[in-house]
Amino acid sequence: MGGYGDVQLLRDDGKRLDGRALDELRPVTVEAGVLPAADGSARVTHGLNVAVVAVYGPMEAHPRKIQRQDRAVIDVRYNMAPFSTSDRIRPGFNRRSREISKVTAEALESVVLVERFPRSKIRVEIEILAAEAGTRCVGITAAAVALADAGIPMRDLIVGVASGKIEDTVVLDLDKAEDNYGQADLPVGILPNTGEVAFLQMDGDLSPDEFNLAMEYNFKAAGEIHDIMVEALQRRYEGGEA
Amino acid sequence: MGGYGDVQLLRDDGKRLDGRALDELRPVTVEAGVLPAADGSARVTHGLNVAVVAVYGPMEAHPRKIQRQDRAVIDVRYNMAPFSTSDRIRPGFNRRSREISKVTAEALESVVLVERFPRSKIRVEIEILAAEAGTRCVGITAAAVALADAGIPMRDLIVGVASGKIEDTVVLDLDKAEDNYGQADLPVGILPNTGEVAFLQMDGDLSPDEFNLAMEYNFKAAGEIHDIMVEALQRRYEGGEA
Amino acid sequence: MGGYGDVQLLRDDGKRLDGRALDELRPVTVEAGVLPAADGSARVTHGLNVAVVAVYGPMEAHPRKIQRQDRAVIDVRYNMAPFSTSDRIRPGFNRRSREISKVTAEALESVVLVERFPRSKIRVEIEILAAEAGTRCVGITAAAVALADAGIPMRDLIVGVASGKIEDTVVLDLDKAEDNYGQADLPVGILPNTGEVAFLQMDGDLSPDEFNLAMEYNFKAAGEIHDIMVEALQRRYEGGEA
Amino acid sequence: MVDLVPTLLRQELSRLADADQRLDGRSRWGSRDVTLETDCLYNAEGSAKVTIGGTIVYAGVKFELRTPWPDRPAQGSLMCGAELRPVAGRKYEPGPPSPQSIELGRVVDRGIRESGCIDMAELCIVPGEKVWGVMIDLHVLSDQGNIFDACGLAAIAALRTAVVPAERFDVGEDHTLSVNGTPIMASFTRVGGRYVLDASEEEELGGDERIHITLGDKGHLHSLQKGLKGVFTPAEFAEIFEVAQTRCVELRKLVAEQEAN
């Protein structure tokens, strides 16, 4: 977390600078089936973040040495487009994107019924077109919808969402300023039906009590986003090809 | 094209700074069979440019995944030696050399009878030892001679040659100063017997009429260079090993 | 060699700055079996140098194309830890470490009975944790002990040792200051029982006579280090797992 | 491992060509629907989304301050690059930039650069010290054929909406980037023996060489590129060159309409 400036992030009325309540999400939209070339796809906007995900597969896993006898491997690439951030990012992977790709793949492997597709590979391509804090969560949400759109069987969706701390106060879903000047960030990937956690990271400073409140906010918000995801998938099934 | 200075490139007598007429080539020499280690080779000088090409193959294509069932693949590497230019070039490929390698390979595949060698690979190594504008064309000319020297069957040779525009005038075969301060460059790879074009690039500014004149110059010059290529191959056949 | 300063390296009493005689080694310690995860291992300190070596194998050599039908290949990586030098080294290989890895592998292949293990690979991982001049020799000594600890059959050990020249005087085993301001360095890998040389490099300036004296020092010192190596291996056999 | 599908596809495409038809019913010089949207990405200083049939590409423009090249102390720089990332289709694989993506970026780059639509001298802030570097990044999200034309269109449309972020870099006030012209690319693919405009994914799979032509506002050539195995005759070139003139005028109109909104 940045946390190095004297920046006011809470208004006198207790609301946040953009008018949100402490436990209020930024606006979220979800659309499934947005990329004609992909087997499954989704576009999620969350605040000013834009993530597009393509899913390909299940397909034969090659080279051989990445194959698993008893299950599919999930090959995730989280990528920020060069123009997605304030300062241009050089194309290609960096340490941050490699780490996010790894833990995102592990989270998705926890819900996809990978045992159904031995020796195969499912490619999940997460492209961040615009970034405004919280992109890894937006990418997870979009990946879950794209997997469903591709007809990949899953035991639950995953919802990516984060809480954090600003001015010693726990709040849901940090925006850019809150992320830059905040004190903690707790992004999670929640299985909305089972209440389990498949993705967890955190940095900053949280007391045990603050952690519990932040998790409470996350679980509540996961339910809200889940509803939007389900609606999008229903529209897609009814509407056919986008 | 550079085109950013006020440099005079045409003399008052209508000739170019080095005394050439508008449609006159720089001096060209061709020698076949210059590298003992190669299956076929050639050295072409064109003005101050020096290109040496080695051909190896046909040989087994590996790794497997690059094999084509119905034909040979042509694997071209266009490389400028570090000392070939005014400012030293760091060894290794760059974006420019990768693009030239790609389009040169595609041009050569258009004339080599690749169907005769399914599943095999023909390596074409183009080394630019000295560069004075127009190296991609010199490399193509040398590659064609080296392929012939290696006994690879082709339906025609290819001749690399370029025209361009300086001081609003179309001229053949830009030299270094003309390339730096010129207005357009149109390098092509011409099949001298069929009159077809297997290689084409262009940048700068050309009206449709200027384009037609530039192509006319190119075709005429291709015939001249072709004669020199054929002589070199005849000398090689008569003279045996170089 | 550096050799560019006016630095006094020999005292008035003919000894070196650290009190050593001209043909005297820095203190050397050897310990075998120091890494539980490895098949064989060793730790050698030589002056302030610290080298740790792990040996894995013989194991199947893959990819296939590195296999030799009639013998094992020895895969050596010489690596300096980022914190092993005065200025931090960026992780990853550089030209120096690749060259040392190559010639070290070739030296070890000269003593390991590689014919006993066709198609297999023996991995030798040399990690320099602290560097004070002479690390390639310390790495070779440690590699020989680790190979023996792994039970790999060898026709002799190799001892890494170097002599050099400072103030126009041949001396054994340059330390850091002597290396920085010295005139020559002659590192060798000696087979103590056969008196053969499996590793040889040299740079600087040595007359034929100086070379002969430097080699004489090296052979004498190799015997001393050999004794310490043998003791360590005996302790290891008697003491069991470290 | 015998590429059976392409062989059968080539036969079908050849049969259709003989009857002057195409797989999706288009005429030889007909195009799929083209859509253009600009200013669609937060954080990009200029942006455009182009769709041609099922092909979707984005272009984003970013600026950075740099020191000028020693031999051009009073000139800024322009760079256009393309990424063909695995998102774009099943056939794309992760890894370093492929020759295909390098070619795509460089052909688009040359068309814009050589048209002279950006005056590099206007990108100078302090001669010898500080100039603007303009970067256009092309991002192909869905490849169903003819990504060259889609990228060419997205690049110039994004550039024409770009705002120089001078305030963020503390070198003056934000202002629109000055762009003098609208170079447009038209690409032709040999399918079933003859050239067609705007080839689809199947036509590219069963086709041969491509020719990419970039034309400026006055119909002058600014960039040419022949790609893939195959040859052409001067007469064939003359024919597609005529078509390119019409095509480029149409797409240039699309850019103008978008800007008028």
Add this chain to the structure above:
Amino acid sequence: MVDLVPTLLRQELSRLADADQRLDGRSRWGSRDVTLETDCLYNAEGSAKVTIGGTIVYAGVKFELRTPWPDRPAQGSLMCGAELRPVAGRKYEPGPPSPQSIELGRVVDRGIRESGCIDMAELCIVPGEKVWGVMIDLHVLSDQGNIFDACGLAAIAALRTAVVPAERFDVGEDHTLSVNGTPIMASFTRVGGRYVLDASEEEELGGDERIHITLGDKGHLHSLQKGLKGVFTPAEFAEIFEVAQTRCVELRKLVAEQEAN
């Protein structure tokens, strides 16, 4: 190519878990022996060697002078990286940094950085011009399980013994690096269906997801990471979080004892 060993191992681990046992006889929250040695490497400005059972790791601290980031002109920087080189075990292969090693370095880095134990402003020498960059390099020599805790411990112990080499860089006198706190990592692995502390190599091979918790001196969370395939419930997390509090206090005591010597 069927991974028979892990399958049998998983069955055995599951059977043991049902009986509340572990392969090496430890209790569920029991640790193997931990040893810590500091100041053990010539040329490193701070160093530590940690062993946990047969796992051996080194951490080395180096300093360099750099120009500060433009948006933080009066702050130095901290960087922690890990190398999982082939020396560490038969399963490690040469090549560019693996996702595993990147994750390891970044998780250790976040725990230290976010605890606030290093005041970046104290690393400033001349604002806008010259600051210290502190680099912690983690080097795993022998992996027999739980390299995360070993690396976390080695990193903070090395950092707490580091001396800023100001004289060598001609910017003042050498002085101890000021470190305010001792963040400690505790890692838990699901083995046989339940979480255990300090998993061994075999338990990791036959286990599922891991959770890494870094706690500061006051028991606050500074870093969390879930790795590998698997899910957990909030109740499970609450249970290991309690254990982590105890574990971190113990290891922090080890650091203090080492420093007192």
Add this chain to the structure above:
Amino acid sequence: MVDLVPTLLRQELSRLADADQRLDGRSRWGSRDVTLETDCLYNAEGSAKVTIGGTIVYAGVKFELRTPWPDRPAQGSLMCGAELRPVAGRKYEPGPPSPQSIELGRVVDRGIRESGCIDMAELCIVPGEKVWGVMIDLHVLSDQGNIFDACGLAAIAALRTAVVPAERFDVGEDHTLSVNGTPIMASFTRVGGRYVLDASEEEELGGDERIHITLGDKGHLHSLQKGLKGVFTPAEFAEIFEVAQTRCVELRKLVAEQEAN
């Protein structure tokens, strides 16, 4: 995949060695024809082409302005690198620099550098600010054995003809690079059990270890390198060292003759 050819070749080479013969009829210390040509490349500030039998190599010298290393503010730098590109022979593959090419470049580099023939202080233009960096690039076009000696000879010959391009860099007038000495490399390969001079491609294929000796004008050693699997005795070294003295005098004469023309 059994390397049958090398096995039979080794037998033949061993048989010949017993009769004190070589495959191509040379005596043990005999060399193939050596030719040297200098100043043969436009754009290189110094250049040489060397052939030894069917082996062909070029060396090119380039200069660049750089800031000196902080610990040697009044010294320029020299760097010699070799590229073993696929042009050189069927066995060479594309890719990053191989250990073989790195070794080749570094051994040639050390021979020249350690002979002291270039005074690094003379490469200083403005202490602490601007010095010359001299780069020698070695380019092997055809490998039919003993590329080390060919590269060593090309490097020093190119260097001795180099002109410092001061005018182009606006730092004075062009002038000949001052080179004080002519270090020469002689390489020996164990073939059929005994060492020979100037091994051919077949002899290298069926041979064992190599020893590279670089000698200066006074016959002092400046660089040694043993490469490949194999060992030697001090007596064997003493024998080839004598031969190297003669060989280096001969090749040094060739350089002088070329310069006299």
